[in-house]
Amino acid sequence: MDMHLSSNNGPAVEPDAAQPDAIAPEGAALRIPGPAKERLVVVGNGMAGMKTVEELLAKAPGRFEITVFGAEPHPNYNRIMLSPVLAGEKSFDQIVLNSREWYDANGIALLTGEAVEGIDREAKTVVSQSGRVVPYDRLLIATGSMPFIIPVPGSTLPGVVGFRDLADVDAMLAAAAKGGRAVVIGGGLLGLEAANGLRVKGMDVTVIHLMPTLMERQLDPSAGMLLQRELERRGIAVLTGADTAEIVGDEQVRAVRLKDGRELPADIVVMAVGIRPNMALGRAAGLECGRGIRVDDRMRTSDPSIFAVGECVEHRGLTYGLVAPLFEMAKVLAHDLAGGEDGAYTGSVTSTKLKVTGVDVFSAGDFSGGEGTEEILFRDASRGVYKRLVLKDNRLLGAVLYGDTRDGAWYVSLLKDGADVSAERDTMIFGQGFGGADGGDPNAAVAALPDSAEICGCNGVCKGTIVKAITEKGLTSLDEVKAHTKASASCGGCSGTVEALLAATLGDGFKAAPTVKPMCKCTHHSHDAVRASIVERGLKTMAEVFQAMDWTTADGCASCRPALNYYLLCAWPGEYKDDYQSRYINERAHANIQKDGTYSVVPRMWGGLTSASELRAIADVVDKFAIPTVKVTGGQRIDLFGVKKEDLPAVWADLNAAGMVSGHAYAKGLRTVKTCVGSEWCRFGTQDSTGLGVKLERMTWGTWTPHKVKLAVSGCPRNCAEATIKDLGVVCIDSGYELHVGGNGGLHVRACDLLVRVATEEEVLEYTGAFMQLYREEARYLERTAPWVERVGLDHIKAALVGDAERRRALNARFLFSQSFSQDDPWAERAAQGVDRHEFKLLADVG
């Protein structure tokens, strides 16, 4: 290959003229002229094309000189995980499949951000956007598909996006960041995932769907209705039977108008009505095309040197838009390119899962019913479970599952085998594990699967492959199975089945292992076991814990050390010396690190109160240190962003001088006490909520807890301080105070549970101290109160605090004792007393 091709690819494959003895990083082979290899050019850096390359490298490494063109400016990523990226559950980096280093290490020339514009079949070359001409011996077209944009007026307005690539996700995230309204056109798989993501990101979302029920291609009407109800419960508006007439706007989309005249205001419109195979390149080159580029069972196009895989192809009259068939095509083609003889792709049985966290929907096969078919139905309305199996001649034709999708893999294997199901037909609707001594045991269900049963539909991994890897390689965890077999490495929908398979395969060996997770890789002990040992065996330093509990590392890791530091601090107040190097950077620097390495500073404003002199001092600090951004926080305080680390002590000194202390906005500890104005000013206020908030904050500030803690006090049940989504919220009522616990805003909103009603402020303070201490002593590190309350149950907390007055008083006393050691302003210690001075100074400046 020409050298100029590699040069785009970073220095790894380019000899360094200035340093002739330069050694290329490991694995990056220098291009040494040798016997000419066949040249394989891949157009399309997506999942189908790169799966083919991966399979080919595994089967016949080094056989081809490979060049990959990608129109997007990224390395190859897991497109089906864009939904979790949109919903904020994963970052882009977490869905990258192959990094640029991987391409380097395999000697593949990767050209990103460069679309291929034409194929010269005579000369056997492709020409790219920038005019680059690259010759090929074999050409693979894997250009995927494009979102279908319905041709209504306004469909090209800025603000109308598809849901196909990272650029679309970025556009949606940018819109969501501004809030406002989103309209999603299309109630299929992609549309609903987009709608859920935008809703999670805080937008008002309406889904417009032409058909009477959602996902009608994958779900029957009953399951579609259940799904619609669940989405509506999550605050997504759904309009079915709604036909789009026009997208309204001048320079930017403003609304969507329906044919019945309704107009829906919109700041962004997501078009997710379907995909269209992207076959322009193939068609322009004169390849035979139908709905996609036509290929035979060996993935050859009408030109024997040119192949195509993925969403851009038409195979036996069908096109595919799901990952599993794409991967099957890739495997067949790789086999063929590697010199294999008898590979053939014969079409796929597809199954579908919706990737919306907490919504279990599954379907497979043909469930449209019709002549000669029979149905088995199961409904449990109160549990929200619906299952429907469609049979013909005692063979399974299709399955739709809603609410309980555990048996999806089993039904798919029955479908694929076309097996006679007369024997299990009486009970098959209950799932595979039903009946006999194994009743309901999910491990028994996977144990009963044949080795050929496909567990991971995305990557086409069968049970036999996984079991073999578990036994031969001694795998014991989901992560290991993922790493060795790729099962559950794509959409993750089968991870429960893989775990059950681990349990079934390892048998007692697996069960003998603790079912609780170890704290981290340094130990096999769980958080709870380590904590119990610290107290029972009187372990008082981290080194003692490492020794007594057989740590496998000399000084722990970034995961266990902060946890141990907290557990020791909580167990031995006043005795244990805080281990500075086991703190996360925010707690070490007493400020919040930002993405650019600068910090943000939040002074405490007791109960949200401030004064002219405090505000003046903040303004002076902002001017003096040229602080770029000042923002009011959700916790009723003022956040100063973009402070250089070396300026922190001086900034704190000035704030201290005006009487302000650290707001601990960075701490796994008490953050804020949000209040409303209460009876002092408000005509509805029943009690002095602001004053009570200040008292609570004075009592609880400076404490270290398993995770951050936010309190609030509302002066009446109108609840302006949003107290019922806080870790502990007080709602004032005429007769006294309601205490609510275990609430949380954020990604998974959880409203508080009512703990107790009390009559006096003294009782509020005692309950608060006791609740804080119970949380401090019982929750695992990095466990917020919401999951903790859910894990141990409200009854457990009520029993400790409400049912046992003596225990409540003892807990509160322990809290106050521990507070006597923790209420020193960390800013003053650093600004005035020079604590940790090295943290804020360069070691040297030799620049």
Place this chain on the structure above:
Amino acid sequence: MDSIIMETAAPETAISEIAWTHVGSIDDIPVLGSRVVRTAQGDIALFRTAADEIFALEDSCPHKNGPLSQGIVHGRRVTCPLHGWVIELATGEAVAPDEGRTGHVPVRVEGRGVSLALGEAKLSRGGCRKACGHV
């Protein structure tokens, strides 16, 4: 220990040819901690392990350029404060499953004094010119 050379020079490069820049004392760097040296090539993070070994890396995670100097040091590794990538102090390599590397700089400790061979570092490529024996 009087004199330790943390990372030995490869035989083909004589130590005398290398220009060492003194940056401070080992005692200035907290155990299991880090300090930053500002250089013309950017910030360099110096790390001190529990065994008093000193390593120097570009103060920038291969992932999103997080300041590694602000991370938690454990064993001969540091965990980036931004997204939790783990980086080998000796080589700058990201620990699997993450992939990437950050530049590292040869370090010499003589007595308590710490010096860097800044001229030998090729930061943006993650390699160094063999002065440390690592390629």
